[in-house]
Amino acid sequence: MENRQRLQKKDGPKAPDPTVPQTKAKPRLLLMGQRRSGKSSISSVVFHKLPPSETLFLESTARIQKDSLNSFMEFQVWDFPGQIDIFDNPNFTFDMDAIFGEIGALIWVIDAQDDYLEAVARLNTTILHLQRGYPHINIEVFIHKVDGLSDDYRLDIQRDVTIRIQDELSDQGLENAPVNFHLTSIYNHSIFEAFSKVIQKLIPRLGQLEAMLTNLCRTCRFEKAYLFDVNTKIYIATDSTPEDMASYEICSDYVDVIIDFTEVYGSWPRSQQWRDRLEGEPWSQPLDDQVACEWAESGMVLAEARRPIMLREVDRFLALVAIMKEGSYEKMPQINMNVDVVVKGLTEFFEITKNKDVVAAPGPGEVASPPLAQG
Amino acid sequence: MSDFETAGASTAAVPVAGVAGDSVAHAQLKKVKKQKVLLMGKSGSGKSSMRSIIFSNYLARDTRRLGATIDIDLSHVKFLGNLTLNLWDCGGQEAFMENYLSQQRAHVFSNVGVLIYVFDIESRDVERDLATYVNIISALVQYSREAKVFVLIHKMDLIQPTTREETFERRAAVVRRKTAEAVGIMHKQKPEQLQPPPPVDIDLQLFATSIWDQSLYKAWASIIHDLVPNLSIIETQLTSLGIAIDADEILLFERTSFLVVSKWTSREGERNPYGDRFERMSNILKSWKHTCSKYTGTPRNAEQFSDFEYKMGATFSMFATKFTTNTYILVCMPPGEARFNSAKLNVAAARPWFKFLDGPVVPPAGQGQMFVGTPTTGYGGEAGVGLSEG
Ligand SMILES: Nc1nc2c(ncn2[C@@H]2O[C@H](COP(=O)(O)OP(=O)(O)OP(=O)(O)O)[C@@H](O)[C@H]2O)c(=O)[nH]1
Ligand SMILES: Nc1nc2c(ncn2[C@@H]2O[C@H](COP(=O)(O)OP(=O)(O)O)[C@@H](O)[C@H]2O)c(=O)[nH]1
Ligand SMILES: [Mg+2]
Ligand SMILES: [Mg+2]
Numbered sequence: 001m002e003n004r005q006r007l008q009k010k011d012g013p014k015a016p017d018p019t020v021p022q023t024k025a026k027p028r029l030l031l032m033g034q035r036r037s038g039k040s041s042i043s044s045v046v047f048h049k050l051p052p053s054e055t056l057f058l059e060s061t062a063r064i065q066k067d068s069l070n071s072f073m074e075f076q077v078w079d080f081p082g083q084i085d086i087f088d089n090p091n092f093t094f095d096m097d098a099i100f101g102e103i104g105a106l107i108w109v110i111d112a113q114d115d116y117l118e119a120v121a122r123l124n125t126t127i128l129h130l131q132r133g134y135p136h137i138n139i140e141v142f143i144h145k146v147d148g149l150s151d152d153y154r155l156d157i158q159r160d161v162t163i164r165i166q167d168e169l170s171d172q173g174l175e176n177a178p179v180n181f182h183l184t185s186i187y188n189h190s191i192f193e194a195f196s197k198v199i200q201k202l203i204p205r206l207g208q209l210e211a212m213l214t215n216l217c218r219t220c221r222f223e224k225a226y227l228f229d230v231n232t233k234i235y236i237a238t239d240s241t242p243e244d245m246a247s248y249e250i251c252s253d254y255v256d257v258i259i260d261f262t263e264v265y266g267s268w269p270r271s272q273q274w275r276d277r278l279e280g281e282p283w284s285q286p287l288d289d290q291v292a293c294e295w296a297e298s299g300m301v302l303a304e305a306r307r308p309i310m311l312r313e314v315d316r317f318l319a320l321v322a323i324m325k326e327g328s329y330e331k332m333p334q335i336n337m338n339v340d341v342v343v344k345g346l347t348e349f350f351e352i353t354k355n356k357d358v359v360a361a362p363g364p365g366e367v368a369s370p371p372l373a374q375g
Numbered sequence: 376m377s378d379f380e381t382a383g384a385s386t387a388a389v390p391v392a393g394v395a396g397d398s399v400a401h402a403q404l405k406k407v408k409k410q411k412v413l414l415m416g417k418s419g420s421g422k423s424s425m426r427s428i429i430f431s432n433y434l435a436r437d438t439r440r441l442g443a444t445i446d447i448d449l450s451h452v453k454f455l456g457n458l459t460l461n462l463w464d465c466g467g468q469e470a471f472m473e474n475y476l477s478q479q480r481a482h483v484f485s486n487v488g489v490l491i492y493v494f495d496i497e498s499r500d501v502e503r504d505l506a507t508y509v510n511i512i513s514a515l516v517q518y519s520r521e522a523k524v525f526v527l528i529h530k531m532d533l534i535q536p537t538t539r540e541e542t543f544e545r546r547a548a549v550v551r552r553k554t555a556e557a558v559g560i561m562h563k564q565k566p567e568q569l570q571p572p573p574p575v576d577i578d579l580q581l582f583a584t585s586i587w588d589q590s591l592y593k594a595w596a597s598i599i600h601d602l603v604p605n606l607s608i609i610e611t612q613l614t615s616l617g618i619a620i621d622a623d624e625i626l627l628f629e630r631t632s633f634l635v636v637s638k639w640t641s642r643e644g645e646r647n648p649y650g651d652r653f654e655r656m657s658n659i660l661k662s663w664k665h666t667c668s669k670y671t672g673t674p675r676n677a678e679q680f681s682d683f684e685y686k687m688g689a690t691f692s693m694f695a696t697k698f699t700t701n702t703y704i705l706v707c708m709p710p711g712e713a714r715f716n717s718a719k720l721n722v723a724a725a726r727p728w729f730k731f732l733d734g735p736v737v738p739p740a741g742q743g744q745m746f747v748g749t750p751t752t753g754y755g756g757e758a759g760v761g762l763s764e765g
Binding site (some may be wrong): 075268298 | 532535652660684689712
């Protein structure tokens with residue numbers, strides 16, 4: 001146990017060097033829609049951890065708010081003022097290339113609790129423009145503020161919006177425009193789920209990541225595994241088992257718990273005295289050598305179902321969270337070894353993606369191969 | 376010099392001494408305590424909401440479904456094994472309030488241990504609210520002059536975050552002044568008495584609260600804190616345990632409400648800049664409990680998780696676990712695998728010493744037997760950790 005991580009440390013990859021210039025384009029997320037549809041709220045809740053109830057105090061957005069997000073990839077989030085129509089503005093001509101030139105997604109926010117006809121009409125114009133000039137931009141429609149609406153009503157709205165868009169576009173000679181719909185609310189996990197889907201489409205070689213997780217689930221007998229961007233609680237990949245909102249929610253809340261504990265107990269420096277005492281007799285060892293794993297790791301057993309949850313930090317930005325099968329907590333030591341290997345694979349994956357090395361990434365089969373000593 | 380300097384460093388640390396002198400402490404254990412707690416304030420101010428969240432596992436958003444309370448809703452909340460709160464949730468509509476102050480006056484205001492008075496910060500008729508408050512305080516002083524008063528300035532989430540503190544302070548000052556006035560009225564009303572009554576000095580505490588954040592837990596933890604029987608014994612035991620296992624912080628939570636019952640912090644732990652961490656932990660763990668309940672489909676009041684561990688590399692380690700029948704314990708400690716494992720074993724071994732939290736303890740015949748033995752931890756527990764200092 002003591003040496004589990006030492007091994008990895010020695011031959012493990014070096015942490016990505018932040019000074020290496022990023023030659024890659026930064027995917028851009030463009031938040032557009034009518035005013036008060038919830039764009040700034042979404043961006044504040046997802047990217048700045050604003051408690052949803054405090055969005056009531058947000059002021060109307062006067063000019064484009066550009067945020068840049070430093071995570072496993074660099075993202076830009078642009079929050080547009082609702083009242084400005086960039087395609088039809090008498091006062092100002094927008095530089096379209098500057099807005100849509102980069103790879104990314106247009107997120108069009110529609111307030112489901114309000115009359116949305118105008119929003120849909122403007123969205124149609126926008127889609128037509130983009131399809132002609134910038135077809136590489138994914139179009140994602142957030143049917144938003146669905147909290148407080150019944151399930152049936154949500155689906156009715158989604159159906160209605162979809163039809164209005166498809167009809168209008170096919171009238172304009174555009175069949176099967178690639179438009180995706182998401183039902184969202186800042187008051188629950190749906191907004192994070194939706195962003196997860198949006199962002200996953202922008203990750204190069206996502207399939208490889210998914211294969212690594214699928215493999216991990218098989219070797220460790222996990223029910224479901226997610227790779228989370230810790231700061232935003234967006235999951236950037238999961239294994240190949242069917243989508244399951246419930247397990248996403250519990251894993252995401254688990255990340256929350258860990259973030260809070262980390263802040264309260266792990267974010268302030270301990271005194272030298274404290275360290276001296278802990279490293280002195282009878283331990284006589286630096287604290288670094290007293291721990292089994294240099295990264296954060298955590299596990300919890302749910303009482304009734306006896307299904308444990310585990311979390312393992314991958315790097316500064318990412319964490320692996322998995323729901324384990326019943327009764328597997330006893331196998332934690334072997335599981336940890338397997339997780340170590342996959343984590344190593346993941347670190348390499350992102351290093352390669354970041355540095356844009358053309359070296360082929362290790363196949364998932366090679367990565368998670370050490371057999372879990374089963375039974 | 377003193378033994379315990381090295382105590383923590385030993386893998387064999389066993390909280391034997393937690394218990395030194397416990398036969399004495401034991402004899403002092405109090406029996407079940409009942410406390411009458413009045414929950415009052417204008418209709419719609421949020422009384423039933425708070426009570427349902429703290430004691431009945433409601434989520435904040437579930438409270439939107441609560442109807443106005445008719446007359447008095449009485450509930451007996453078992454808090455730990457030896458404290459029962461008789462919670463009088465007094466419907467706040469005007470007719471009811473008048474009734475409490477007249478016909479039911481003696482019935483409502485006698486034998487009160489604690490009055491919790493709730494003001495809705497968004498209320499439009501502040502003057503009227505305050506007038507009612509003064510009447511309530513007068514009645515309280517008349518029948519239960521020893522009672523403690525907690526005033527909650529509630530629904531603070533509706534106030535712009537930047538002005539919250541100022542808004543609260545301003546309102547708190549008014550409430551303090553009115554409280555003094557109410558007490559003054561009571562004095563004047565009894566001039567015929569030969570000896571002036573001993574000056575009533577109301578024990579008043581004010582809190583800014585909202586059901587949407589952790590402020591609720593801060594207020595309610597203070598409310599129950601002084602009511603918990605045997606508090607000093609709990610504190611002594613926690614201290615011994617903390618020192619023995621070399622922890623930096625130990626929190627003891629009541630299992631349903633997740634309010635902090637007691638806590639111990641090492642000298643290093645005192646350097647933690649997060650002063651709000653206790654209510655924050657309550658809030659985190661309680662909402663985590665809800666998450667688990669939703670996931671497993673088990674009722675919210677069921678036990679939702681047992682063991683939790685978190686090791687943040689060489690920074691710190693922590694674990695939380697079911698402790699006694701009525702409590703959870705959270706231990707935060709320095710990093711280190713061996714230290715961690717030994718602490719877990721020792722916390723498990725210390726359970727019997729906290730048994731009294733689960734109910735009135737009948738002193739065993741063998742006088743303190745239960746406390747003296749060295750627990751077998753598999754770590755060869757005889758390491759004699761003399762905590763009773765030099
Ligand atoms: N915004 C906000 N609303 C709250 C808060 N606390 C309670 N409420 C809401 O206030 C409304 C009334 O709450 P109740 O708890 O029923 O009020 P009450 O004080 O018991 O009222 P009576 O029983 O008539 O005396 C509910 O819709 C709650 O959801 C809070 O902190 N913030
Ligand atoms: N009920 C509900 N209200 C929301 C939601 N998202 C945003 N809002 C509210 O919508 C209002 C307008 O939001 P804002 O972000 O300023 O809209 P913008 O003009 O599109 O940037 C605010 O009062 C938010 O609190 C949601 O998911 N549900
Ligand atoms: Mg805005
Ligand atoms: Mg009520």
